[in-house]
Amino acid sequence: MTIAVIALLCVPACAGIACLWLPGRIAGLVSAASGIASFALVIALIPGASHRDLSWLGFARVDALSVVFLLATAFLYACVAVYSIGYLNTATGHGGPAGRRYTRRFWAGLNLFAWSMLAAPLMGNLALLWVAIEVTTIVSALLVALEGTEGAAEAAWKYVLLASAGLAIALLGTIFAYYAGARVLGPGYNLAFGPLLTVAARLPHTAIRLAFVLAVLGFGTKVGLFPVHTWLPDAHSEAPTPVSALLSGSLLAVSFYAILRFYQLAQAALGPRFPRDVLLVFGVASLLLAALYLLDQRDYKRLLAYSSVEHMGILAIGVSFGAPIALAGVLLHVLAHAAAKGNAFMGAGVLVRKFGSKRISAVTGGLDLLPWSGPLFLAAILALSAMPPFGIFRSEFEIVTGGLATSGNAVTAILVVLVTIAFFGLSVATNTMLLTPRRQPRLDSRLQAPGTPVLARGEPSAWMVVPVVIGLAALLVLGLHPPADLTGLMGRAVAALRGIA
Amino acid sequence: MSPAHAPGVFTGGANVIAAAILLAEFGMFRQALVRDQVRLYAAQSGLISVLAVIVGAVHHLPELYVLAAVSAALKVVVIPLVLRRLLWGNRPPGAGTEAGDIAGSGGLSLAATVLVAIAVAAFGFFAAGALPVPGGAAPAIALSVSVAVVLVAFVLMIHRRDVISQAIGLFSLENGISLAALVVAASLPLILEVALLFDLLVAVIVFGLLIRIHHGRAESLSTTELTSLRG
Numbered sequence: 001m002t003i004a005v006i007a008l009l010c011v012p013a014c015a016g017i018a019c020l021w022l023p024g025r026i027a028g029l030v031s032a033a034s035g036i037a038s039f040a041l042v043i044a045l046i047p048g049a050s051h052r053d054l055s056w057l058g059f060a061r062v063d064a065l066s067v068v069f070l071l072a073t074a075f076l077y078a079c080v081a082v083y084s085i086g087y088l089n090t091a092t093g094h095g096g097p098a099g100r101r102y103t104r105r106f107w108a109g110l111n112l113f114a115w116s117m118l119a120a121p122l123m124g125n126l127a128l129l130w131v132a133i134e135v136t137t138i139v140s141a142l143l144v145a146l147e148g149t150e151g152a153a154e155a156a157w158k159y160v161l162l163a164s165a166g167l168a169i170a171l172l173g174t175i176f177a178y179y180a181g182a183r184v185l186g187p188g189y190n191l192a193f194g195p196l197l198t199v200a201a202r203l204p205h206t207a208i209r210l211a212f213v214l215a216v217l218g219f220g221t222k223v224g225l226f227p228v229h230t231w232l233p234d235a236h237s238e239a240p241t242p243v244s245a246l247l248s249g250s251l252l253a254v255s256f257y258a259i260l261r262f263y264q265l266a267q268a269a270l271g272p273r274f275p276r277d278v279l280l281v282f283g284v285a286s287l288l289l290a291a292l293y294l295l296d297q298r299d300y301k302r303l304l305a306y307s308s309v310e311h312m313g314i315l316a317i318g319v320s321f322g323a324p325i326a327l328a329g330v331l332l333h334v335l336a337h338a339a340a341k342g343n344a345f346m347g348a349g350v351l352v353r354k355f356g357s358k359r360i361s362a363v364t365g366g367l368d369l370l371p372w373s374g375p376l377f378l379a380a381i382l383a384l385s386a387m388p389p390f391g392i393f394r395s396e397f398e399i400v401t402g403g404l405a406t407s408g409n410a411v412t413a414i415l416v417v418l419v420t421i422a423f424f425g426l427s428v429a430t431n432t433m434l435l436t437p438r439r440q441p442r443l444d445s446r447l448q449a450p451g452t453p454v455l456a457r458g459e460p461s462a463w464m465v466v467p468v469v470i471g472l473a474a475l476l477v478l479g480l481h482p483p484a485d486l487t488g489l490m491g492r493a494v495a496a497l498r499g500i501a
Numbered sequence: 502m503s504p505a506h507a508p509g510v511f512t513g514g515a516n517v518i519a520a521a522i523l524l525a526e527f528g529m530f531r532q533a534l535v536r537d538q539v540r541l542y543a544a545q546s547g548l549i550s551v552l553a554v555i556v557g558a559v560h561h562l563p564e565l566y567v568l569a570a571v572s573a574a575l576k577v578v579v580i581p582l583v584l585r586r587l588l589w590g591n592r593p594p595g596a597g598t599e600a601g602d603i604a605g606s607g608g609l610s611l612a613a614t615v616l617v618a619i620a621v622a623a624f625g626f627f628a629a630g631a632l633p634v635p636g637g638a639a640p641a642i643a644l645s646v647s648v649a650v651v652l653v654a655f656v657l658m659i660h661r662r663d664v665i666s667q668a669i670g671l672f673s674l675e676n677g678i679s680l681a682a683l684v685v686a687a688s689l690p691l692i693l694e695v696a697l698l699f700d701l702l703v704a705v706i707v708f709g710l711l712i713r714i715h716h717g718r719a720e721s722l723s724t725t726e727l728t729s730l731r732g
Contacts, residue, residue, distance in 0.1 A: 127693040134700050138707045145714055153715045154727040160711060161667055164704060165658065168674050171697070172651070172681060179685040187688035206633050207685075234730040 004044045005060055008070075008118055011037050012077070016111030024103035028085040031107050035081035038118060039074040042067065050489045053194065061124020061194060064492035068331050069121045069257045072338035073250040075474065077114040079467035083346050084110060084242040086463025090353050102146065106240065109143045113246060117254045127191045129258055130167070130174050133222065136251055137163045144239040144247075155231075155238035162231040166221025170258070173214030177265065180207035193261060200268030209274065212266035215259060216278055222255035224309045225316065226285040233293075236305035237358065241349030244301060248308040248345060249338035256315055256334070260497065263319060268499050276320040280407075283316030284414060291418040294425030299358045300351065303429050304344050307384055310422045311337045317415055318399040319497075326402020327494045329395045336391030336478050340383040343471040346464065347377030351433070353460045360429050365438025369457050372465045374434055376472060381430045383475050385423040391478030511559050512640045518552045519643040522680055523622065526653045526673055530615050530660070538669050539581050542676075546576030549679050552643075556687050564691040572679070575698055580672065580705050584665070587709045609660070618656040622649035644684040650677030663723050664715055668708045675701060 015034035019027040045067050048054060055061040088103055116139055120132035137160065145156035174191070180203040181196045182189045189195070196203075221228040236244045259279075266275040290310035297303040311333070318330035348358075350373040355363045367374040383390035386397075396419065403412035438455075459465055477483070482490075525545035532538045550573040557565025609617070629648035630641070654674035658667050682689060715727075 125693075127689075127696065131696050131700050134704070138703055141707060141711065145711055148714070151729060153711070154730055156711055157664060157715060157724070157727060158730075160707065161658070161671060164671055165655070165674065168651075168671070168678055171675075172678050175678070175682045175686045175689075178689055182686070182688060188690075190690045191693065210632070238730070 001045065001048045001054060002056055004041045005054075005056060005062060005122060008038060008041045008045075009060075009115075009122065011041070012111050012115035012118060016108050016115060019107035019111055020104060022104075022107075024088065024100060024107070027104065027107040028081075028088065031081040031111055032078070032085060034111060035074070035078035035114070038114070039078040042070045042074040045070065046485055046489055050485065050492055055124050055194060058190075058192070059125050059128055060122050061192075062122060063496060064489050065260065065331075065496050066121035066257070067489060068334060068493050069253055070118060072253050072335050073114070073117045073121075075335075076246060076249045076338050076342045077118070079342055079346070079471055080242045080245050081110065081114075083245075083349070083464055083467045086461030086465075087240070087242055087349055087353070089463065090460045105146060106143075109139060109146065110242065110246070113139045113143060113243070114250075117246075117250050120254050121257055124194060125190065125192050126174050126177055126196075126261070129193075129261065130171055133170075133219065133255060133258055134164075134167050136254065137167065137222065140235075140239075140243070140247060140251060143243045144235045146240055146243075147238065149238070151234075152238045155234035159231040159235040162228065163222055166218045166228055168218070169214050169221070170218025173211045173218055173262065176207045176211035176214065177262070180204050180211065180269075183207075193265075197264060197268055200265060203265075203269045205270055208266055208269040212262050212270075212275055213278060215262040216282060219255045219258040219262075220282060223252050223259065223312050223316075224286070225282045225312060226289045226309070229286065229289070229309050232309060233302045233305040236308065237299055237301040241301070241345055241352055244304075244348075245342045245345035248304065249342040252308055252312055253334050253338060256312065260319070264497060264499065272322055276322050279316045280320035280411065283313045283318075283320060284411070284418075285313075286310070287313030287317065287415070287418045287422075291421040291425065294422050295428075297425070297429060298360055300360050300363070300429060300433065301345070301348055301358050303360070303426065304341065304348060307344075307422065307426060308341060310419075311341070311384075314396065314399065314415070314419070317411070318402070321399065321403045321407050321411075322498075323402030323406040324494050324498060325405070326399045327497050328490055329398030329402060331490045331493055332391060332398065332478060332482070333395035336383070336395050336475060339471045339474045339478070340380055340390065340392055343376065343380035343468050343475070344384055346468050346471070347373055347380055350460060350464050351377070353464075354455065360433055363433040364436045366434040368438060369455050370459060371457065372459055373468070376465070376468045378430065378434055379472055379475075380468070381426055383472075385426055386419065389479045390475040392475075394479050394482075511555065514555060515552060515640050516642050516646075518548050518555070519646040519680060522548050522552075522676065523646050523650050523653070526650050526657070526677070527615070527618065529657055529666075529669065529673065530611065530618065535663070535665050535669075536585075538666060539584050542669050542673055543577045543581045545673060545676050546580075547573060549676055549683070550577070552680070552683055556683055560687065562688060565687065567691055568694050571695055571698055575702055576672075576676075579702065583705055583709055584669070587665075587712060614656065614660045618653045621652045621656055625649040625652040641684070644681055647677050647680035647684065650674075650680060664712050667724065668705075668712065671708075672701070672705070 011034050015030050018030060045062060049062050049064050049067040053063040116132055116135040120129055123129040123132055141156050141160040144159055145152050178191050183204055184199045184202050224232040236247055263275050286309050290306045293306045315330055315333060318326050351363055352358060383392055386392045400412055522545055525541050528541050529538050550569040553565045553569035625648040626645045629645040651674055654670050654677055658670035661667050
């Protein structure tokens with residue numbers, strides 16, 4: 001166990017630093033190996049974390065809740081690292097020294113980004129958790145700017161400014177949590193999470209209330225909760241597509257993890273009512289905004305970005321329901337959303353490579369032209385829309401069940417209606433991209449309309465298909481029959497979230 | 502505040518310094534030259550370090566001296582130097598003013614924005630004053646002032662239309678939070694404080710890189726062209 005945690009903190013960091021010097025091809029293989037190794041290490045943590053909370057060296061702490069988020073992050077890291085090999089191989093215009101510099105920075109950034117996201121759930125200390133999440137912002141902002149276009153520069157600037165301002169607010173929340181802890185535990189208190197939770201009932205209420213609201217608003221900036229989501233569609237659409245997948249599937253979830261820690265604290269100190277109401281307001285507002293924006297998108301990466309806002313809203317609403325089955329649904333949703341959104345973005349990356357555009361109107365006939373990625377992208381969109389038999393269907397079903405049991409019908413009905421609107425927006429766009437037949441003149445025709453390039457049937461790269469197939473398999477497993485170990489882990493995490501662990 | 506150690510003098514001194522920090526924040530509105538904003542930022546950070554030393558002396562928290570030293574080294578010396586290098590490269594200091602030196606601002610006029618900032622600061626001051634968060638290491642009024650500083654920093658960031666001023670607004674926002682931390686979390690372990698400061702330094706470098714990328718692409722430091730991504 002100890003070795004697994006130390007290795008998890010070292011492997012991606014070492015891979016990232018090594019990639020600064022390695023040539024591109026080897027760097028890709030090293031990153032893929034690092035991703036797969038990280039995922040294996042997280043799996044090794046499951047048995048221990050399913051039974052007790054573990055902490056090391058005064059700063060690292062692992063419990064069932066953190067392992068759930070580690071699983072989502074490490075799974076996506078492994079998939080995206082393999083996928084990126086194909087993504088970079090099929091890049092055009094990346095020869096020469098500029099191309100080599102791009103490749104080197106991409107691999108180093110990708111590994112360090114994954115490292116920071118894996119480090120955050122391992123921190124057993126609220127200040128270090130904040131530092132880790134700030135590091136994710138810094139690394140990912142550089143990755144967003146990597147493409148070097150004007151759009152990328154604009155998106156990176158908005159992202160770093162808004163996310164840093166948000167995290168400054170979260171820091172203020174963390175400081176109030178320290179103030180509350182130091183009142184009870186004495187001035188030598190070091191913001192460790194475990195001791196704070198054990199004395200939570202005696203913490204001063206005003207300080208905890210402030211800490212929770214500031215943390216939701218601050219970390220919520222990185223989760224993409226309304227009204228502080230505005231950086232999210234820009235960054236997701238302008239980043240290199242593998243980075244978009246990590247941003248959406250892992251980064252948002254890791255930031256949500258920070259909110260959950262403050263939720264645990266607030267629930268133990270103030271009772272469940274106050275934190276749930278706060279999360280409900282943010283969740284419904286985010287879901288409403290995302291559902292409406294999904295109806296009118298012209299760029300398919302922005303479409304997927306708004307879908308992320310939608311799913312983060314669902315997570316917040318699920319936690320606000322508070323029923324055990326809804327909380328289990330939330331944790332399953334984190335895993336399933338990572339797999340589904342990763343798949344969707346990886347599919348979008350194939351579309352970008354094939355059609356050379358991010359506009360929805362530029363893509364037609366995807367199912368005909370892409371024998372593998374077309375159906376896989378369709379499956380990913382259906383999974384995101386909570387169609388059975390995929391994991392998100394199961395998780396949203398559990399959340400809705402929990403909502404009907406505890407929160408009354410009105411809120412649950414709003415949730416279902418908004419999710420349906422989001423489904424409508426997603427499916428209309430996907431329909432035009434994949435199912436509309438592509439009108440392309442024959443290869444020998446001279447009457448070819450300018451602007452519609454002739455495309456042959458085929459996949460850009462096998463590297464870009466295999467991880468998506470694995471992601472789809474994971475979605476099916478989560479939807480049909482989650483493994484017993486995982487169910488046990490999530491049961492313990494739910495108990496922790498309800499404050500009875 | 503603890504009257505046994507320092508009745509009156511300590512409280513008054515701490516409050517004066519907190520008010521000066523807020524005044525420095527307002528001063529940043531006034532400064533049209535980016536260079537002067539950097540100077541004001543350095544001065545404001547220096548005031549924070551002075552306050553840390555005073556709180557440390559009164560409450561016998563020796564680690565606050567170390568914190569003040571590290572904070573001063575980073576925020577008064579290193580960060581302004583990094584910003585200067587990024588801004589003017591190797592240009593000699595007396596080389597005259599160029600278009601990029603003048604902080605862009607837009608939307609409301611300066612006077613109107615300052616009025617908004619005063620209203621926002623007053624709101625923050627009284628709202629935080631109404632909170633029952635008693636007995637930190639520094640007087641409670643300093644906490645109210647720090648909330649006002651944070652809110653005014655937001656107004657500053659919204660008002661400004663060039664990337665460097667926005668970045669400086671963000672760093673001064675962080676100064677407001679340092680002030681709040683001195684009031685309610687003076688005994689926060691040093692190692693964590695240093696981690697936070699180091700993090701700030703890394704953030705500054707990344708901001709610098711992004712400012713350079715933006716400057717290289719758009720040939721200006723204005724944010725008025727950063728409007729292509731919408732919807």
